[in-house]
Amino acid sequence: MEPMPFQQRLAIPLGVCAIGIAVSWLAGTPFGLLAPMAAIFLFARGRAVLPLHAASVIGLAGTLFVAAFHGEAAHDLAVTWAAFFAVALCIGAILTSSAADEMRAQEALRDRERELSQLVNLGPMLLWRVTAEGHATFYNKRLIDFLGVNVADIDKPGMSRLAAHIQTLIHPDDAERALEESLHSLATGENFHSKYRLRRADGVYRWVESRVEPIRDEGERIVQWYGVAFDIDDQMRAEEALRQAHAKLAQATQAAGLAELSASIAHEVNQPLAAIVANSHACHRWLSANPPNVERAKITAERIIRDANSAADVVSRIRALFRQSVEPRSRTPLSGAIAEASSLMAEEAARRRVRLEIDVERNLPLVAFDRVQIQQVLINLIRNGFDAMDSTPDDRVLGMRVRRHGHLIQTEINDRGVGVEFPDKIFEPFFTTKENGMGMGLAICRSIIESHGGRLWAEKNEPRGARFIFTLPQELKTAQ
Amino acid sequence: MTEGHIVFIVDDDARIREALSELLESHGIRAITYGSAGEYVRADKPDLPASLILDVELPDINGLDLQKQIADGDHPPIIFITGHGDIPSSVRAIKDGAVDFLTKPFSDDALMRAVQAGLARDRQARLERAELAVLRDRYAALTPREREVLPLVISGLLNKQAAAELGISEVMLQIHRRNVMQKMDAASLADLVRMAEKLQIPVTHSRRTGGG
Numbered sequence: 001m002e003p004m005p006f007q008q009r010l011a012i013p014l015g016v017c018a019i020g021i022a023v024s025w026l027a028g029t030p031f032g033l034l035a036p037m038a039a040i041f042l043f044a045r046g047r048a049v050l051p052l053h054a055a056s057v058i059g060l061a062g063t064l065f066v067a068a069f070h071g072e073a074a075h076d077l078a079v080t081w082a083a084f085f086a087v088a089l090c091i092g093a094i095l096t097s098s099a100a101d102e103m104r105a106q107e108a109l110r111d112r113e114r115e116l117s118q119l120v121n122l123g124p125m126l127l128w129r130v131t132a133e134g135h136a137t138f139y140n141k142r143l144i145d146f147l148g149v150n151v152a153d154i155d156k157p158g159m160s161r162l163a164a165h166i167q168t169l170i171h172p173d174d175a176e177r178a179l180e181e182s183l184h185s186l187a188t189g190e191n192f193h194s195k196y197r198l199r200r201a202d203g204v205y206r207w208v209e210s211r212v213e214p215i216r217d218e219g220e221r222i223v224q225w226y227g228v229a230f231d232i233d234d235q236m237r238a239e240e241a242l243r244q245a246h247a248k249l250a251q252a253t254q255a256a257g258l259a260e261l262s263a264s265i266a267h268e269v270n271q272p273l274a275a276i277v278a279n280s281h282a283c284h285r286w287l288s289a290n291p292p293n294v295e296r297a298k299i300t301a302e303r304i305i306r307d308a309n310s311a312a313d314v315v316s317r318i319r320a321l322f323r324q325s326v327e328p329r330s331r332t333p334l335s336g337a338i339a340e341a342s343s344l345m346a347e348e349a350a351r352r353r354v355r356l357e358i359d360v361e362r363n364l365p366l367v368a369f370d371r372v373q374i375q376q377v378l379i380n381l382i383r384n385g386f387d388a389m390d391s392t393p394d395d396r397v398l399g400m401r402v403r404r405h406g407h408l409i410q411t412e413i414n415d416r417g418v419g420v421e422f423p424d425k426i427f428e429p430f431f432t433t434k435e436n437g438m439g440m441g442l443a444i445c446r447s448i449i450e451s452h453g454g455r456l457w458a459e460k461n462e463p464r465g466a467r468f469i470f471t472l473p474q475e476l477k478t479a480q
Numbered sequence: 481m482t483e484g485h486i487v488f489i490v491d492d493d494a495r496i497r498e499a500l501s502e503l504l505e506s507h508g509i510r511a512i513t514y515g516s517a518g519e520y521v522r523a524d525k526p527d528l529p530a531s532l533i534l535d536v537e538l539p540d541i542n543g544l545d546l547q548k549q550i551a552d553g554d555h556p557p558i559i560f561i562t563g564h565g566d567i568p569s570s571v572r573a574i575k576d577g578a579v580d581f582l583t584k585p586f587s588d589d590a591l592m593r594a595v596q597a598g599l600a601r602d603r604q605a606r607l608e609r610a611e612l613a614v615l616r617d618r619y620a621a622l623t624p625r626e627r628e629v630l631p632l633v634i635s636g637l638l639n640k641q642a643a644a645e646l647g648i649s650e651v652m653l654q655i656h657r658r659n660v661m662q663k664m665d666a667a668s669l670a671d672l673v674r675m676a677e678k679l680q681i682p683v684t685h686s687r688r689t690g691g692g
Contacts, residue, residue: 267563274584278499281588285506
């Protein structure tokens with residue numbers, strides 16, 4: 001049992017003492033002295049419950065004893081005493097019970113506090129509190145244990161606590177982003193939700209997922225922010241491993257395609273090279289003849305130039321296929337790329353008397369794509385559509401439609417031209433139906449779309465013409 | 481140009497056809513070009529000693545398959561050219577009688593050596609074919625009896641034995657024999673044996689068995 005508060009310890013015995021002395025004086029018997037003795041006893045022990053009752057009972061018993069052995073004369077006085085002790089007993093009982101209630105209440109409060117503190121400090125999460133200005137004011141025990149430092153340990157002169165904390169505790173690669181996002185939340189009052197690497201006491205960075213939300217007063221003013229973070233390092237590592245496996249698989253698949261492609265490319269480059277070598281020998285012979293045949297030599301030299309240019313052309317067109325995109329894929333609406341491509345092609349469309357019909361579904365989700373590459377695909381498909389309608393006398397319409405299909409964003413480019421005779425073969429490298437085509441355009445387009453995790457294929461358009469359709473997967477990750 | 485000869489070029493790439501015929505022309509060799517195997521097969525070609533430069537990758541049929549198809553007839557020696565030569569194809573081509581198997585781009589020397597070798601081989605083949613044709617004519621001029629005498633003579637039978645074999649007199653056999661030698665224009669018995677070999681006339685009797 002906890003000791004009682006001091007005032008209570010004092011008040012009850014003093015009260016009992018005062019009553020006892022008053023009664024002793026009135027009665028003129030020494031038994032009243034029992035009261036101060038009891039008071040001293042009570043005070044010394046600091047306990048009020050049983051001893052107070054005991055003291056009153058002893059006093060009452062003593063008085064009754066006096067009444068019994070001092071005859072009639074003392075009887076009336078003893079009754080009066082008994083009454084006084086009974087009153088003292090009642091007062092004591094009342095005081096005791098109210099004190100006990102208070103003690104129980106306090107004890108319950110302490111239990112609750114202990115429970116809360118256990119919850120806050122020992123639950124499997126990292127908790128903290130931040131002022132409306134972003135000033136951290138509390139770390140729970142788990143967080144202190146994790147970081148190896150407490151809230152006030154990281155302060156740096158000339159730097160806000162927020163910046164100092166982020167700089168010290170978050171991985172340098174994530175720190176800038178985390179600070180930006182924090183400042184954004186503080187400025188707008190939006191919830192903060194992010195993933196970053198947090199430095200553990202042993203110096204190891206662990207991925208955590210962190211959420212911080214504001215607490216507002218009645219006036220909707222932010223008073224505090226409460227933050228919680230979970231260690232998701234193992235999960236992140238597993239995801240990363242999975243992602244790498246996927247990337248490797250994709251690379252292997254692409255490499256298999258490239259092996260076929262490179263054989264075709266080697267052939268395509270070899271042809272002009274063989275012609276160049278033969279022409280060079282011929283040229284050399286014409287010049288070495290006696291007399292030199294300069295006319296023939298000139299002709300062969302011109303052919304050498306022509307063939308060399310054609311080889312260079314093949315190489316430069318193919319380079320696009322192998323170029324690793326330097327730009328990281330940005331998550332932007334596809335409609336932007338469609339608009340850009342169609343505005344780039346608007347002039348050509350007008351010149352070739354083609355009407356562009358663009359129909360993009362509203363509120364499309366964002367997709368991650370390489371803007372330049374997707375634009376290359378769009379322009380290639382649009383231009384193919386134009387080419388297909390060259391012999392169409394009128395009603396030259398090129399349609400572009402973007403729709404959402406579950407997790408896919410589907411883009412369709414249709415024309416009213418001659419249609420596609422070989423819907424599968426046209427995607428093979430060096431297959432072409434055009435007089436001057438190299439047969440690389442659609443092969444490259446397909447390779448680009450597949451590298452984005454999508455598909456590209458051709459269908460018949462109704463009532464005539466062709467439809468080229470490609471899909472891009474919608475980003476499944478939630479926005480950070 | 482010395483005597484007439486010609487090179488046929490079959491390749492689907494116009495640039496290659498043009499460059500190779502230019503190169504051959506700079507070496508003083510006339511070339512005729514064809515864009516496909518079919519075009520080559522159907523074309524009327526001059527009857528001259530020739531080499532055939534044949535691309536392996538053709539639009540209609542593979543050059544190696546064309547080689548098989550024309551193997552039965554008298555065709556000029558083949559020099560294969562290819563963009564990406566693989567060992568099995570080249571081995572197969574050479575086994576089937578190709579002069580060479582060149583991977584593009586190839587040097588002037590390599591091509592010209594192959595072309596000259598092909599022309600030389602074709603000249604030799606033509607000579608042999610012409611000689612055989614003459615022999616056939618001569619053989620056709622023999623009487624039935626003379627054609628019976630010829631295998632017996634080249635088998636090395638004595639006149640007496642051969643006469644007995646045919647049931648005629650030795651004198652008659654000698655007359656037939658002299659006629660055979662004259663008509664076949666053979667300088668000696670050995671010469672006649674060589675001719676019979678070319679004409680693939682079987683030796684029906686050996687002296688030992690025939691003597692019996």
